[in-house]
Amino acid sequence: MPDGPSTVTETSSPLATGIAGPVGGRGGVAARLPASGLLSRKGGLGLTFWICASWVVFMILLAALASVLPIKAPNFQDYSAVNVGPTAHHLLGTDDLGRDLLSRVIFGSRVSLIIGFAPILAGLVIGGFAGLLAGYRSGPADTVLNAVSFVLLAFPALLAIMVIEAFWKPVSLLKLTVMFTFVASPLLFRVIRATTLSFASREFVLAARATGAKTSRLLLRELLPNVVPAAVSFALIGVAIAIVLEGSLAFLGLSIGLPTSSLGNIINDGVNSNNLQLNPFIALWPSLYIFLLLTALNLMADRLRSYFDLREVTL
Amino acid sequence: MLRFTASRLVQLVVICFLISVFAFLLVHLLPGNPARTILGPNYTPANEAVLLKQLGLNKGLVAQYGTWVTNIFHGNLGASFLTKQTVTGALSVAVPIDLELIVVSQVLALLVAIPMALFAALRPNRAFDRVATTSTFAMLSLPTFVAGPLLVLVFAVTLKWVPATGFNRLSQGLGPNLKSVILPSVALAIGSVTVYYRLLRADLIATLQEDFVTMARSKGLSTRYILLRHVMRPSSFSLLAAAGISIGTLFTGAFVVEILFQLPGIGFQLVQAIYANDYLVVQGMALVAAVAFVVVNFGIDFLLTILDPRVRRA
Numbered sequence: 001m002p003d004g005p006s007t008v009t010e011t012s013s014p015l016a017t018g019i020a021g022p023v024g025g026r027g028g029v030a031a032r033l034p035a036s037g038l039l040s041r042k043g044g045l046g047l048t049f050w051i052c053a054s055w056v057v058f059m060i061l062l063a064a065l066a067s068v069l070p071i072k073a074p075n076f077q078d079y080s081a082v083n084v085g086p087t088a089h090h091l092l093g094t095d096d097l098g099r100d101l102l103s104r105v106i107f108g109s110r111v112s113l114i115i116g117f118a119p120i121l122a123g124l125v126i127g128g129f130a131g132l133l134a135g136y137r138s139g140p141a142d143t144v145l146n147a148v149s150f151v152l153l154a155f156p157a158l159l160a161i162m163v164i165e166a167f168w169k170p171v172s173l174l175k176l177t178v179m180f181t182f183v184a185s186p187l188l189f190r191v192i193r194a195t196t197l198s199f200a201s202r203e204f205v206l207a208a209r210a211t212g213a214k215t216s217r218l219l220l221r222e223l224l225p226n227v228v229p230a231a232v233s234f235a236l237i238g239v240a241i242a243i244v245l246e247g248s249l250a251f252l253g254l255s256i257g258l259p260t261s262s263l264g265n266i267i268n269d270g271v272n273s274n275n276l277q278l279n280p281f282i283a284l285w286p287s288l289y290i291f292l293l294l295t296a297l298n299l300m301a302d303r304l305r306s307y308f309d310l311r312e313v314t315l
Numbered sequence: 316m317l318r319f320t321a322s323r324l325v326q327l328v329v330i331c332f333l334i335s336v337f338a339f340l341l342v343h344l345l346p347g348n349p350a351r352t353i354l355g356p357n358y359t360p361a362n363e364a365v366l367l368k369q370l371g372l373n374k375g376l377v378a379q380y381g382t383w384v385t386n387i388f389h390g391n392l393g394a395s396f397l398t399k400q401t402v403t404g405a406l407s408v409a410v411p412i413d414l415e416l417i418v419v420s421q422v423l424a425l426l427v428a429i430p431m432a433l434f435a436a437l438r439p440n441r442a443f444d445r446v447a448t449t450s451t452f453a454m455l456s457l458p459t460f461v462a463g464p465l466l467v468l469v470f471a472v473t474l475k476w477v478p479a480t481g482f483n484r485l486s487q488g489l490g491p492n493l494k495s496v497i498l499p500s501v502a503l504a505i506g507s508v509t510v511y512y513r514l515l516r517a518d519l520i521a522t523l524q525e526d527f528v529t530m531a532r533s534k535g536l537s538t539r540y541i542l543l544r545h546v547m548r549p550s551s552f553s554l555l556a557a558a559g560i561s562i563g564t565l566f567t568g569a570f571v572v573e574i575l576f577q578l579p580g581i582g583f584q585l586v587q588a589i590y591a592n593d594y595l596v597v598q599g600m601a602l603v604a605a606v607a608f609v610v611v612n613f614g615i616d617f618l619l620t621i622l623d624p625r626v627r628r629a
Contacts, residue, residue, distance in 0.1 A: 150326075151329075151330060151333060154330045154609055154612070155334070155337075155605065155609075156563060156566050156567075156604070156605055156608040157563070157567075158566065158567045158570065159566065159570075159601060159604055159605055159608070160337075160605070162570075162585070162586075162589065162601075163338075163341060163585075163589075163597060163598075163601040164341070164344070165589070166341075166588075166589040166592075166594070166597045167341045167342070167344040167345055167594065167597075168344045240456075244458040244567075245567070247458060247460050247461075248458065248459070248460050248567050248570065248571050251460035251571055251574070251575075252570060252571065252574055252586050253586075253590070254586070254589065264460055267460055267461065267464060268460075270464065271464050271467070271575060276464065276467060276468050276472050276479075277472050280468050280472075283464045283468070284468075287461040287464065287465065290456075290458065290461050291453075291456050291457060291461060292456075294455070294456035294457075294458070295452075295453065295456040298452065298455055298456055299452075302452075
């Protein structure tokens with residue numbers, strides 16, 4: 001077995017925590033049938049999970065359909081209603097410039113959601129593919145990829161993005177997505193590599209190899225289904241982390257600028273120039289939005305983790 | 316052990332080198348003639364000469380890097396052409412503020428997280444544990460830019476216990492100093508409490524199942540003694556590991572907190588420099604902050620391996 005999967009032990013570092021390596025046995029024939037197991041085991045994922053999932057989907061739909069929804073334009077200033085509380089006309093009230101807060105929050109969530117999901121999806125593809133290969137065939141490529149991921153993870157993400165932005169103007173959604181993908185890919189790579197590694201030496205993989213399965217089949221039919229739960233659970237946390245990072249950047253005024261306000265910008269508006277005293281709603285609504293979105297994502301990830309018996313390990 | 320230490324040190328040096336290369340190359344992301352762009356409205360031939368000397372821009376790329384790094388090792392991180400302040404000078408103002416913020420917030424976080432975790436782990440899944448675990452889970456969804464404004468709204472705007480913004484140096488008295496630091500520290504501590512509590516609770520529950528705890532119980536030792544002497548010690552490794560994990564969050568949080576409360580720490584000065592297109596200050600500060608981040612992370616990692624031999628063997 002020249003290219004057989006080896007049981008390389010992970011070097012432990014407290015730099016990043018993730019989920020990898022199931023404790024319970026999900027190998028053997030059953031491991032090939034995750035689809036049927038998804039619904040039957042332990043009576044499903046539970047009500048909380050589905051409420052959270054529907055909430056996230058609802059938020060995404062709101063953001064996607066923002067321009068066709070019967071809401072006001074986010075930057076339209078209604079001078080007859082400045083700093084008003086929630087009314088029938090302005091459901092969440094208006095800000096100090098008379099802009100409708102409901103509309104601002106919904107339009108603002110677009111940036112948060114795009115930066116939350118797009119880089120993580122891209123990272124899942126890039127990091128997932130590399131992690132699956134590196135975990136299955138350990139060799140020089142694995143060593144190099146591993147070292148690169150370590151180096152990339154050693155950089156403080158927010159600082160790096162802030163500074164690159166300062167020199168690489170102007171900020172755009174595409175640039176932000178690219179930079180966030182750079183942060184997300186090595187993290188997802190490590191999770192998927194570690195999970196693959198824990199399965200690559202199991203009997204069912206060996207059995208498949210013995211029956212003459214091709215590498216592509218081994219990767220896609222034997223290993224991938226087993227890696228998916230850890231990847232999805234971690235990706236949800238990744239989305240939450242990305243949303244927090246983008247929010248922090250926007251709060252610092254370093255995310256996408258005017259006229260596209262994101263949630264962090266709105267919170268910053270709500271804190272500036274006595275707005276907290278005059279109209280706390282400006283900061284409260286986007287804060288509530290972020291809180292509910294993050295709670296839903298965290299609860300979903302948590303539920304997936306306990307459902308699939310994933311344990312937290314230091315990567 | 317020696318080999319292990321050496322290999323980790325090599326890693327650290329390599330990463331610091333890469334950070335310096337990265338910080339150095341930033342200037343070349345600027346469009347057009349970097350010297351003109353950096354100087355902006357302050358362009359004068361004299362200023363350009365100073366800048367060329369600092370960055371070595373008229374030489375080749377490798378020689379430029381050499382010039383830049385040599386200057387740094389001589390303690391010359393450059394100076395702002397806008398404010399005439401040196402980066403080292405700005406840092407000497409900023410660093411104590413960051414240190415105070417981090418120390419106060421971590422002490423607060425540990426003071427809350429350790430007793431909470433002890434109580435929760437002693438009776439897992441009972442009322443206290445459920446309340447504590449649920450509330451820390453909620454805190455997980457409160458990033459600093461959400462928690463900070465809420466704290467200001469409640470404690471500064473509504474209750475008026477502390478000022479909303481501003482910083483009083485320690486030289487202005489301990490009372491005023493703490494008053495200006497306490498709210499930012501609490502905002503920072505929220506994230507850390509969650510991390511510390513969750514990891515310590517899980518670890519404590521696992522340790523309490525160990526045979527040596529049953530043994531200690533059968534010897535008739537008091538619960539308090541067992542908790543503090545037999546259980547806390549092996550569980551404190553995960554606390555230290557958690558400290559390593561929370562540094563990234565702390566870093567991000569500190570930037571937000573400094574802007575929110577107008578504390579002139581590294582984050583505040585860095586963001587001001589970015590707003591003002593003060594490129595050299597951004598470059599110098601980012602370099603120092605990134606190296607500090609990596610070194611602290613490395614230090615915690617290293618401490619962990621010294622204290623817990625299991626990590627080294629793994």
